[in-house]
Amino acid sequence: MSYFDSASSAPLHPVARRALQASLDEGWADPARLYREGRRAALLLDAAREAAAEAVGCRADELVFTPSGTHAVHAGISGALSGRRRVGGHAVVSAVEHSSVLHAARAAADAGGSLTEVPVDRYGAVAPAAYGEALRADTALACLQSANHEVGTVQPVAEVAEVCRERGVPLLVDAAQSLGWGPVEGAWSLLAASAHKWGGPAGVGLLAVRKGVRYAVRGPADERESGRSPGFVNIPAVVAAVASLRAVRTEAEAEARRLSELVDLVRTRVPELVPDVEVVGDPVARLPHLVTFSCLYVDGEALLHELDRADFSVSSGSSCTSDTLTPSHVLRAMGVLSEGNVRVSLPCGTGRADVERFLAVLPGAVAAVRARLAAPAAASPGSPGSRAPAAAAAESPEPPEPAAAPGPTGELVVDALGRRCPIPVIELAKVFGRVPVGGTVAVLSDDEAARLDIPAWCGMRGQEYLGERPADRGVAYVVRRLS
Amino acid sequence: MSYFDSASSAPLHPVARRALQASLDEGWADPARLYREGRRAALLLDAAREAAAEAVGCRADELVFTPSGTHAVHAGISGALSGRRRVGGHAVVSAVEHSSVLHAARAAADAGGSLTEVPVDRYGAVAPAAYGEALRADTALACLQSANHEVGTVQPVAEVAEVCRERGVPLLVDAAQSLGWGPVEGAWSLLAASAHKWGGPAGVGLLAVRKGVRYAVRGPADERESGRSPGFVNIPAVVAAVASLRAVRTEAEAEARRLSELVDLVRTRVPELVPDVEVVGDPVARLPHLVTFSCLYVDGEALLHELDRADFSVSSGSSCTSDTLTPSHVLRAMGVLSEGNVRVSLPCGTGRADVERFLAVLPGAVAAVRARLAAPAAASPGSPGSRAPAAAAAESPEPPEPAAAPGPTGELVVDALGRRCPIPVIELAKVFGRVPVGGTVAVLSDDEAARLDIPAWCGMRGQEYLGERPADRGVAYVVRRLS
Numbered sequence: 001m002s003y004f005d006s007a008s009s010a011p012l013h014p015v016a017r018r019a020l021q022a023s024l025d026e027g028w029a030d031p032a033r034l035y036r037e038g039r040r041a042a043l044l045l046d047a048a049r050e051a052a053a054e055a056v057g058c059r060a061d062e063l064v065f066t067p068s069g070t071h072a073v074h075a076g077i078s079g080a081l082s083g084r085r086r087v088g089g090h091a092v093v094s095a096v097e098h099s100s101v102l103h104a105a106r107a108a109a110d111a112g113g114s115l116t117e118v119p120v121d122r123y124g125a126v127a128p129a130a131y132g133e134a135l136r137a138d139t140a141l142a143c144l145q146s147a148n149h150e151v152g153t154v155q156p157v158a159e160v161a162e163v164c165r166e167r168g169v170p171l172l173v174d175a176a177q178s179l180g181w182g183p184v185e186g187a188w189s190l191l192a193a194s195a196h197k198w199g200g201p202a203g204v205g206l207l208a209v210r211k212g213v214r215y216a217v218r219g220p221a222d223e224r225e226s227g228r229s230p231g232f233v234n235i236p237a238v239v240a241a242v243a244s245l246r247a248v249r250t251e252a253e254a255e256a257r258r259l260s261e262l263v264d265l266v267r268t269r270v271p272e273l274v275p276d277v278e279v280v281g282d283p284v285a286r287l288p289h290l291v292t293f294s295c296l297y298v299d300g301e302a303l304l305h306e307l308d309r310a311d312f313s314v315s316s317g318s319s320c321t322s323d324t325l326t327p328s329h330v331l332r333a334m335g336v337l338s339e340g341n342v343r344v345s346l347p348c349g350t351g352r353a354d355v356e357r358f359l360a361v362l363p364g365a366v367a368a369v370r371a372r373l374a375a376p377a378a379a380s381p382g383s384p385g386s387r388a389p390a391a392a393a394a395e396s397p398e399p400p401e402p403a404a405a406p407g408p409t410g411e412l413v414v415d416a417l418g419r420r421c422p423i424p425v426i427e428l429a430k431v432f433g434r435v436p437v438g439g440t441v442a443v444l445s446d447d448e449a450a451r452l453d454i455p456a457w458c459g460m461r462g463q464e465y466l467g468e469r470p471a472d473r474g475v476a477y478v479v480r481r482l483s
Numbered sequence: 484m485s486y487f488d489s490a491s492s493a494p495l496h497p498v499a500r501r502a503l504q505a506s507l508d509e510g511w512a513d514p515a516r517l518y519r520e521g522r523r524a525a526l527l528l529d530a531a532r533e534a535a536a537e538a539v540g541c542r543a544d545e546l547v548f549t550p551s552g553t554h555a556v557h558a559g560i561s562g563a564l565s566g567r568r569r570v571g572g573h574a575v576v577s578a579v580e581h582s583s584v585l586h587a588a589r590a591a592a593d594a595g596g597s598l599t600e601v602p603v604d605r606y607g608a609v610a611p612a613a614y615g616e617a618l619r620a621d622t623a624l625a626c627l628q629s630a631n632h633e634v635g636t637v638q639p640v641a642e643v644a645e646v647c648r649e650r651g652v653p654l655l656v657d658a659a660q661s662l663g664w665g666p667v668e669g670a671w672s673l674l675a676a677s678a679h680k681w682g683g684p685a686g687v688g689l690l691a692v693r694k695g696v697r698y699a700v701r702g703p704a705d706e707r708e709s710g711r712s713p714g715f716v717n718i719p720a721v722v723a724a725v726a727s728l729r730a731v732r733t734e735a736e737a738e739a740r741r742l743s744e745l746v747d748l749v750r751t752r753v754p755e756l757v758p759d760v761e762v763v764g765d766p767v768a769r770l771p772h773l774v775t776f777s778c779l780y781v782d783g784e785a786l787l788h789e790l791d792r793a794d795f796s797v798s799s800g801s802s803c804t805s806d807t808l809t810p811s812h813v814l815r816a817m818g819v820l821s822e823g824n825v826r827v828s829l830p831c832g833t834g835r836a837d838v839e840r841f842l843a844v845l846p847g848a849v850a851a852v853r854a855r856l857a858a859p860a861a862a863s864p865g866s867p868g869s870r871a872p873a874a875a876a877a878e879s880p881e882p883p884e885p886a887a888a889p890g891p892t893g894e895l896v897v898d899a900l901g902r903r904c905p906i907p908v909i910e911l912a913k914v915f916g917r918v919p920v921g922g923t924v925a926v927l928s929d930d931e932a933a934r935l936d937i938p939a940w941c942g943m944r945g946q947e948y949l950g951e952r953p954a955d956r957g958v959a960y961v962v963r964r965l966s
Contacts, residue, residue: 003512003518003520005512005513005516005518005520008512008513008516009511009512009513009715010511011511011512012507012508012511017507020503020507021504024495024500024503024684025495028492028493028494028495028679028684028685029486029488029491029492029494029796030488030491030492033488033491033796033798034784034787034788034791034804035486035488035787035790035791035795035796035797036791036796037486037488037796038796067550067551067554067686067714067717068550068713068714068715069714069715070705070713070714070715071550071713071714074702074703074713099705100703100705100713103703103704103705104702104703106703106704107702107703107704194715196511196715201507201511201717201719201720202511202715202716202717202718202719202720203550203686203715203717203720205714219557219587219590220557220583220586220587220589220590221586221589221590222553222582222583222586223806230551230553230554230557230583231550231551231552231553231554231688232492232551232552232553232677232679232685232686233685234550234684234685234686234717234720235685236684236685237684237685237686237717237720301517304517304518305517307518308517308518308519311519312518313512313516313518313519313520313521314518315516321517323706
């Protein structure tokens with residue numbers, strides 16, 4: 001098994017496959033019909049709803065199935081905001097929510113509401129007190145993920161739910177990443193999740209809305225799923241989704257312990273094996289199976305290709321792997337290095353040997369990418385003369401010395417305009433040896449990643465980041481050499 | 484095979500089942516990812532899109548997959564209205580569209596737009612000229628089904644599309660009932676369909692939007708499916724859906740001929756075998772596999788139960804089978820009898836023996852329901868003394884003579900308040916013998932079905948329906964005895 005991206009989508013669980021096949025013959029009819037095929041379908045759907053509700057920790061009549069986790073999030077946010085529109089149109093979310101939550105909240109804000117994004121610490125966690133400060137008299141809804149999908153940090157959901165309960169604001173929990181590991185504790189009001197994250201088929205999300213929560217359906221009327229999720233329900237997929245949820249829950253405690261050890265191995269070994277790496281996310285309060293790290297002077301997309309060639313499938317929050325050429329909003333909110341970012345999320349059943357092989361492959365993959373970029377060596381900064389190995393340099397001719405000239409104030413100015421991550425940071429590192437101790441260097445860049453990665457580089461190198469200032473083109477990121 | 488409700492949902496086609504199972508191992512990953520599992524999933528999705536587009540008759544980049552036909556309709560209507568909001572907010576639909584179309588159009592009208600419902604003739608067909616009259620300068624969208632889902636009548640889509648094209652208004656075609664039989668002809672602009680109607684799995688709809696059609700996505704941003712359908716795509720289900728579409732298309736011509744003969748058999752034999760039946764819908768311009776008829780003096784739900792006990796699964800547009808206790812809007816728009824309504828829609832592969840057994844069972848089933856309701860015999864009206872067979876009457880004691888008294892003008896008044904379909908019509912029939920030729924009778928009823936069924940009874944009995952007038956409670960439906 002070298003697929004290490006279960007946080008994106010997990011392979012179909014064998015139990016899900018069997019349940020799907022077994023219910024294809026029984027679950028295709030309209031469960032609202034009174035004839036036998038309809039009654040059989042309705043029985044399957046009812047039983048799946050009971051089992052899902054038990055796993056979620058709610059009543060069966062509080063839970064509906066949706067066509068995806070995204071639909072559950074969209075419907076939940078829209079329904080809760082509409083249900084409390086007399087209170088106001090303000091929503092509160094964490095800055096590191098899944099894009100489905102952020103997009104739904106922003107769409108509501110654009111339609112006349114307003115939105116507060118609660119910041120996170122360097123581990124990606126929110127502070128319950130910060131939710132308390134963000135809640136207002138016109139707050140209709142707060143949203144918080146149970147655990148972060150990119151860095152694995154577990155959020156203080158129960159504490160935030162309590163803060164919200166005291167203020168009479170419903171809390172919607174996006175439990176997509178954690179529901180397979182266990183129910184979400186605390187007095188949440190709404191909960192959304194997605195079956196393909198726990199080994200169920202795609203096409204099944206679930207939305208729980210506690211009794212007493214004000215909820216009003218937006219959009220065209222549809223009588224199915226209590227009016228909360230339109231469209232004909234894919235009952236075999238629902239049955240398979242719930243069967244796999246029960247199956248992974250049975251294994252969850254033991255598997256969490258086992259995978260958590262493998263993640264600890266990655267967290268410990270990667271910084272030992274690969275120079276200039278930042279492991280991000282909470283080392284303790286985290287998902288059992290997920291770890292994320294970023295590699296200085298590395299192009300994330302190139303690293304993913306190297307790892308793919310070595311049979312490892314991982315994802316990245318680096319800007320080069322994004323359509324918008326911006327680093328992941330999670331890494332940005334955390335203020336951590338974004339270049340060369342790798343997320344490893346282990347599917348259930350991943351063996352120690354797979355992880356060890358990954359650890360064996362990774363250093364060479366990072367080195368190869370750095371070599372192609374002619375990145376500075378891992379030595380301390382200020383030694384721009386050190387270069388990539390000759391073999392790699394032959395593949396890609398050694399680039400010219402960066403264009404760097406003293407500005408009018410004597411400050412060194414590096415022109416990295418038009419260059420994408422990780423080049424601006426590499427160019428900074430290359431010229432840094434020419435900056436006198438106490439002197440400053442300004443990197444001109446129009447790449448969004450520089451805003452994150454130049455301060456991160458300063459932190460890793462013990463240099464002082466002085467901030468940014470506007471420039472004729474792009475932004476000037478200013479660094480003072482301390483040593 | 485005694486499942487005769489394929490217009491509601493068709494059993495999974497064997498080809499769909501095989502394609503689903505074959506793609507479960509390849510199609511679970513995120514097709515947007517660059518690693519091998521993602522690339523494999525993307526290849527499957529791309530191939531399915533190409534094949535679906537070919538079957539629809541559009542370009543692959545014009546077609547997206549949605550989680551259901553309902554989602555395709557909702558998205559298509561919302562997107563087309565939003566795309567042309569500068570033109571105006573007026574939409575035109577036929578009065579007999581599927582509820583997903585009507586609900587989406589009404590939701591848009593409630594949100595500040597407006598809506599015109601084009602009437603249909605007694606067969607359920609629209610006139611292209613009526614669309615022409617309904618189009619206005621502020622019309623943003625017109626919608627028309629390819630064929631009606633309740634009575635099978637094929638709509639003049641190509642002609643209506645031409646009318647719309649001349650006026651610069653896009654036409655959205657709901658092709659849910661017909662796409663398995665063949666592509667929709669004509670210059671339509673948008674097309675929606677649903678896989679479980681053609682033997683694909685549930686959970687897959689498709690929406691085609693022709694290049695050049697103004698389209699703007701409403702709701703939260705989501706990058707998948709060209710931004711037109713949010714949520715993680717269920718690729719194995721999509722693959723299965725498209726495989727079964729191709730499979731049923733291969734068989735379509737021969738199967739259409741075969742099933743159409745069976746439907747003709749039903750259309751011819753049912754009125755011969757069962758007294759007082761109205762077969763509805765166009766006898767020629769119709770779907771090959773679908774026929775609907777209504778039985779006077781019959782409770783639709785009771786008839787469905789009788790047929791279910793005899794192993795036949797059919798559906799009904801009678802008010803008693805509806806949550807809202809109103810007859811199907813299709814039957815209402817057509818102005819045909821709604822009581823004792825039965826829709827028979829034959830799945831592919833239905834044999835002649837199955838249909839003959841249905842024809843053998845139906846007369847007894849209808850007679851049993853009529854007997855329990857102590858319905859008048861099938862003889863000409865005016866013979867209220869004739870009664871149901873003694874055996875059935877024993878099950879349910881003979882009800883008292885209806886409360887009927889001459890009103891102040893000498894008009895006979897039947898009080899059927901609080902009685903549900905088909906009782907008001909039965910009570911009318913029972914007292915009709917007491918009305919002198921040329922005299923009138925008024926039926927007081929608060930049942931919505933009476934509005935449809937009393938005029939229909941008049942038509943079937945050759946009596947004159949004079950119309951309705953307000954009453955202290957309910958409505959008075961007035962009939963003049965002609966013979």
